[in-house]
Amino acid sequence: MNRMKKVNSLGVAGVAGVAALVLPFIGSDYTVSFSIQLLIFLVLAYSWNWIGGYAGYTHFGQVGFFGIGAYVGSLLNFHLGVPWYFAAIIAGLAGALTAIPLGGAMLRLKGPFFAIGMFGLTRVLEAFALGFDSVTGGGTGIYLKPVSDLRPVYYVVAAVAGVMLFLTWKLDNSRLGLKLLAIREDEDAAESLGIPTTRLKIGTFVASAIAPAAMGSLYAVYLGFIDPPTAFAPNIELTTIAMVLLGGMGTVLGPLCGAVVLSVVNELLWANYPQIYLASVGVIILLAVLFMPRGIVSLGMKTGWVTVSRPLFRRLAARHGEALS
Amino acid sequence: MIWRFVLAAAVTVAALAPAAFGNAAEPVRIGVALSQTGNLADSAGPYFKGLDLWREQANARGGLAGRPIEFVVYDDRSDPATAARLYEKLITNDKVNLVMSSLGSATAATGSAVAEKHKVIMINGGGAAEAIQQRGFKYVFQTAARISSYADGIVPISGKYHVKSIALVSRDYAAARDISKAIKESLSGKDVKVVIDEYFPAGTADFSSQIAKGQQLQPDLWIGLLYPSEAIETVRQFHSMNYMPKFFIANGVSQEDFITSAGKDAEYALGMSLYEPSLPSGGNKEFVKTYRDKYGVDPGYYAAFGFVAGTVLEAAVKKAGSIDTEKVREVLTTLKLGTVMGKHEVDPTTYMQIGVRGLVVQVQNGKREVIWPEEYKTAEPKLPIPAWDKR
Numbered sequence: 209m210n211r212m213k214k215v216n217s218l219g220v221a222g223v224a225g226v227a228a229l230v231l232p233f234i235g236s237d238y239t240v241s242f243s244i245q246l247l248i249f250l251v252l253a254y255s256w257n258w259i260g261g262y263a264g265y266t267h268f269g270q271v272g273f274f275g276i277g278a279y280v281g282s283l284l285n286f287h288l289g290v291p292w293y294f295a296a297i298i299a300g301l302a303g304a305l306t307a308i309p310l311g312g313a314m315l316r317l318k319g320p321f322f323a324i325g326m327f328g329l330t331r332v333l334e335a336f337a338l339g340f341d342s343v344t345g346g347g348t349g350i351y352l353k354p355v356s357d358l359r360p361v362y363y364v365v366a367a368v369a370g371v372m373l374f375l376t377w378k379l380d381n382s383r384l385g386l387k388l389l390a391i392r393e394d395e396d397a398a399e400s401l402g403i404p405t406t407r408l409k410i411g412t413f414v415a416s417a418i419a420p421a422a423m424g425s426l427y428a429v430y431l432g433f434i435d436p437p438t439a440f441a442p443n444i445e446l447t448t449i450a451m452v453l454l455g456g457m458g459t460v461l462g463p464l465c466g467a468v469v470l471s472v473v474n475e476l477l478w479a480n481y482p483q484i485y486l487a488s489v490g491v492i493i494l495l496a497v498l499f500m501p502r503g504i505v506s507l508g509m510k511t512g513w514v515t516v517s518r519p520l521f522r523r524l525a526a527r528h529g530e531a532l533s
Numbered sequence: 534m535i536w537r538f539v540l541a542a543a544v545t546v547a548a549l550a551p552a553a554f555g556n557a558a559e560p561v562r563i564g565v566a567l568s569q570t571g572n573l574a575d576s577a578g579p580y581f582k583g584l585d586l587w588r589e590q591a592n593a594r595g596g597l598a599g600r601p602i603e604f605v606v607y608d609d610r611s612d613p614a615t616a617a618r619l620y621e622k623l624i625t626n627d628k629v630n631l632v633m634s635s636l637g638s639a640t641a642a643t644g645s646a647v648a649e650k651h652k653v654i655m656i657n658g659g660g661a662a663e664a665i666q667q668r669g670f671k672y673v674f675q676t677a678a679r680i681s682s683y684a685d686g687i688v689p690i691s692g693k694y695h696v697k698s699i700a701l702v703s704r705d706y707a708a709a710r711d712i713s714k715a716i717k718e719s720l721s722g723k724d725v726k727v728v729i730d731e732y733f734p735a736g737t738a739d740f741s742s743q744i745a746k747g748q749q750l751q752p753d754l755w756i757g758l759l760y761p762s763e764a765i766e767t768v769r770q771f772h773s774m775n776y777m778p779k780f781f782i783a784n785g786v787s788q789e790d791f792i793t794s795a796g797k798d799a800e801y802a803l804g805m806s807l808y809e810p811s812l813p814s815g816g817n818k819e820f821v822k823t824y825r826d827k828y829g830v831d832p833g834y835y836a837a838f839g840f841v842a843g844t845v846l847e848a849a850v851k852k853a854g855s856i857d858t859e860k861v862r863e864v865l866t867t868l869k870l871g872t873v874m875g876k877h878e879v880d881p882t883t884y885m886q887i888g889v890r891g892l893v894v895q896v897q898n899g900k901r902e903v904i905w906p907e908e909y910k911t912a913e914p915k916l917p918i919p920a921w922d923k924r
Contacts, residue, residue, distance in 0.1 A: 237651075238622040245614055338710065346714070347707025349639070351664045354646035431617055432646035432668075435639055435707065438613050478608070486570060 228366045232359045240358050244430055246471045247365040248423050252448040253455070253463035254372035259416040260449070261458035262385060263409055264392025265315070268445055269326025272333050273303040273417040274424035275439035279337060281425025282350045282434050292355070293364055296425040303421020304414050311413035315406070318395075327445075334440035349435025352428060361430055365423070372419060373464065380460045388412060389458065454496045456503025465504045560603040561596065561856055563846075564623030564632040566644055571611025573637045576835050580636040580659055581606070582828055583839025590823070591843060597850045609635055609644075616640035620647035630856055631655070633842055634673075636835060638662035638680075638708075645673045654858055654865070658842025659835075662711070666885035672858075674865045674879055675886040676842045676872075678807045678834075680708060681715035683784060686805065686893035686905045687756070688719050694916060696753040696780065700729035702743050702767075703758035712758050712784070712805075728752050738766050744774050757783035761790040768798045772921055779917035782893070788833070792899055801918040804894040808834035808874050809903055811911050812892070815871040816844075834874075841872045875909070 232240050252270065260266040277299035284290040284298060310329070317325050337344045344350070355361060379385040390398040391405050399405045428434040447470070455466025473492065477485040500507045565584070568577040588602045596602050605627050609616040616635050623629045624647065631654040634641040641660025648655035649670040657665060657675040666675050690696070701716070703709040709732070717727065728750045731743060740763075747755065755778040757767055764785030771777055785791060786804030795802075810821045810831045820840060824832040832840070848870050853860040869878045869888065878888030893905035895914055902912035 237625040238618065241618045241621040245618060335705075338705070338707065341710060341714070345664075347710040348662055348664050349642070349707075351642065351668055353668065354650060356650060427614070431613055431643045433613065433639065433642040437707065438639055441612075443612065 225370065228370075232362055237358065240362050242471075242475065244358060244362050244365055246467060247362075247369045248427055248430075249444075249448060249451060249471065250369045250463065250467040251365065251372050251419050251423050252444070253451045253467050254369070254376055255416045255419045256448050257376065257452050257457065257459075257463050258379070258388075259412050261452060261462070262379065262388040262392065263412045264388075264458075265318075265322055265409065265413070266449075267323045267326035268442075268449070269314075269330045270416070270420050270448060271440055271442065271445040272326070272330035273307065273420040274427070274444060275330070275333055275337065275436075276306055277303050277421030277424030278428045278434045278439040279344060279350075279424075280421070282352055282428045283343070285352055285429070286350055292361075292426070292429040296364070296422045296429075299425035300418045300422035303417040303424075306421075307414040307417035308410070311410040315409045315413060330440055330442075330445070334436045337436040337439065344436070347435065349433060349438070350428070352432050352434075354432030355429060358430070361426060365426055368419060368422065373460070376463075377460050384408075392458070450493050452503075454493065454503060456505035459503065459505045462503050462505045465508075469504065558596075558600040560601045561598070561631075562603050562605055562627065562629040564605045564620065564627060564629035565607075566609040566616045566619040566623070566635045566640065567606050568611040568635060568637060568640065569608035571609075573611040573635075573640070577611075577636040577659075579833055579836040580839040582824070583832065583836035583841075584633065584658070584843055585839075586820075586824055586827060586836075587840050587843030587847070589827075591847050594847075597847065598855050600856070605629055609640055611637065611640065613639040613643040617643035617647055620644040624648070624651045624653050629653075631846070631858070631861075633846075634659045634677075636660075636838070638665060641665055645670060648672055652858065654862055656842045656846050658838050661708075663885060666880070666883040669883070672862060674845075674884045676845045676877060677838050677886060678874065678889040678891065679886055680711045681719075682807060682889060682891035683712045683805045684715040684719055685891035687716055687754075687782070688723070689905060690780070690782075690803075690893060691720065691723070691725060691754060694753075694780065696725060698726045698728045698750070698752045699754040699756055700743075700747055700750070700752035700778070701727060701756050701758075702729060702731050702733070702740070703756075704737070704760060704763055705732040705734055709758035716756065737763070740767055740770050741774065744770055744776055747778060748774070748776050752778055754778065754780040754782065757781070757785065759783045759785040761785040761788040761794075764788075764791050764802075765795045765799075768795050768802055772798050775921055777918055777920050781918060786896065787894055787901065789831075792896060792901070799896045799899075800924070801915060802896050803904075804896070804901060806834070806892045806894050806901070806903075807889070808832075808837040809892060809894060809901060811901070812873070812875070812903060812909055813911065814873055814875050814909065817873040820873045837874050841874050841877065844872050845870065845877050 231243060256270050280302040281295040281299035284295040285292055314322060314325055338346055387403045387408055390403055391408065395405055424439065451466035451470050452463050454470055456462030474489060477488050567581050568574050588604060592601050605623060607619045609619050620632060623632060632648050634644055634655055634657040636659030638660045641657055642665050645655050645657060645665055649672050652672055655673045657673050658677050661677050661680040663679050701713055703713055729746055729752060757764060759767065764783045780803060782803035782805060784805045786802045787806035792799045821832060824836060849861050849864045849868050850856055853864045866881065874889050876888035879885060880887050890906060892903050892909065894901040895904045897912055897915060903909050904912060904914040
């Protein structure tokens with residue numbers, strides 16, 4: 209039974225990987241363009257899932273790191289001619305570096321205060337980008353030399369998405385993952401059990417800032433352009449969170465399901481019913497929150513469609529069983 | 534409901550008819566990503582109305598190189614990433630012959646990069662930023678007025694009336710910062726001091742602190758980069774605080790709401806404008822009339838942007854004699870012509886718009902009159918602005 213499951217999930221991963229590899233050769237430029245946007249959101253959703261889903265610190269400020277990355281990457285590329293893939297790595301590091309002091313300060317807040325505080329912080333960053341026009345180009349933004357072929361960008365983004373999925377799967381099966389879940393369920397209790405909550409929270413927060421910042425940099429390359437409203441778009445934040453909510457917070461496959469379902473539904477609705485698509489997306493998210501508050505994945509688990517991620521306690525029990533036998 | 538059905542049936546028949554006969558010319562397909570939803574939707578609406586009016590009229594004239602014109606339109610949701618994706622779709626999936634930019638600099642910026650990549654001509658009719666053109670693209674031609682055109686009239690007016698000090702009070706939005714920068718650049722080296730330079734956040738309705746500052750520092754020229762509602766509040770509060778600078782100019786003055794809402798307080802205010810229905814430019818009377826007949830309102834500058842983008846394309850195709858991309862491109866690099874917005878001319882290396890100039894208007898007797906440049910003047914300026922008790 210167990211082996212079957214492993215084979216299945218390996219098979220699914222393999223098929224998805226092969227599909228991702230060959231897509232640029234069989235799909236049109238439009239397909240590649242659409243996939244890049246989907247994958248960027250996928251990475252954002254996985255990052256947000258770490259801090260928001262596992263550690264329970266939901267917030268509206270991830271796009272702040274996305275924007276920082278977009279600007280760091282664009283400025284490096286524009287002024288110093290740093291190649292875009294290298295600029296993305298530095299952008300990711302810049303995201304982490306900013307997240308360390310921010311996490312130290314902001315994670316003292318809890319619940320809605322943290323969530324809204326992060327939102328405010330992002331607006332401050334946007335105002336900075338607008339105001340420091342000698343560096344950032346202000347409202348005009350930064351115009352990069354557009355890439356002539358989107359395929360390399362696609363592969364880099366797809367690789368990062370794969371890594372995020374893998375890391376989340378590792379996290380879900382690790383003690384670290386359990387500790388984060390403990391913080392989510394009851395932080396005081398977790399602390400009293402000897403879990404270093406502050407360190408873990410900040411660590412997760414910093415880890416969840418790296419990929420979004422790198423994605424911001426790649427997003428700017430993909431667009432050939434960045435300006436403050438684009439880099440810090442609240443829409444990117446909300447779409448990411450909607451994807452995680454729809455798929456299932458704190459699960460391995462949740463962000464994947466959410467991102468794919470929402471992107472595809474979005475695209476189909478929009479292409480066929482442009483007048484009502486926004487309202488329909490709203491209704492879908494509303495229904496999802498009302499009738500499957502734990503997301504598609506948990507619904508799938510209940511009905512037995514998804515068997516990859518085992519419920520927490522059964523997994524714990526299984527682990528004890530193995531240790532005893 | 535029945536009417537709608539009949540209408541739909543009629544449209545379908547009309548659309549199918551040429552195909553049924555088989556030998557009618559294949560239409561020229563022009564792709565546009567348009568912001569039908571999102572924050573640019575209000576401006577993109579008239580832009581497309583202008584484009585569509587041109588299409589109708591051009592088709593009546595025989596279309597492009599003898600082929601009827603057809604638009605393929607998608608909604609870019611005012612999002613630059615969606616715009617990029619849609620131009621990719623228009624060009625690679627729908628195989629349009631050429632594209633028009635969306636309205637708004639960010640969406641035009643990303644869309645133009647896609648057009649350039651595929652070597653498809655884009656008429657940049659809606660992206661005002663200079664930077665769009667400064668990337669060395671070979672297939673993107675700007676017909677929209679540049680953002681800095683707003684500042685065109687400031688220097689001559691300042692020179693003519695010996696303005697020594699200015700106040701800049703603007704809503705904090707991207708275009709305002711760009712225009713403000715252009716104004717300061719054009720005034721640098723001249724004997725003009727900036728005594729107030731302030732941005733206020735969106736939603737501000739009380740300008741008493743700025744006006745108090747103005748009463749103290751007495752700037753000659755007060756420049757506001759404002760939405761119409763803020764321009765209205767500014768003159769109302771000028772009146773209630775019994776303050777009037779010698780010259781007050783704002784872009785919000787050029788919108789219809791300003792005169793209707795500010796009433797008598799609107800008098801004498803100057804407006805930065807890019808297009809006026811009263812502009813005595815070639816073909817403008819005809820444009821305003823047909824636009825009004827079709828849509829029931831006067832065209833604003835976004836409508837003119839759309840109409841001009843089409844006009845320029847039509848002239849280029851006519852001169853090239855075909856819709857062949859390279860031939861039309863060649864013509865567009867040097868094409869000069871008169872349009873409803875004045876002149877069309879592009880810079881020979883960046884293809885940036887240099888023909889269209891900004892206008893200065895003044896509210897006189899409840900109407901906007903063009904007072905600058907000289908060649909388009911519809912009335913004499915009444916300046917400096919008289920104090921409230923001397924009217």
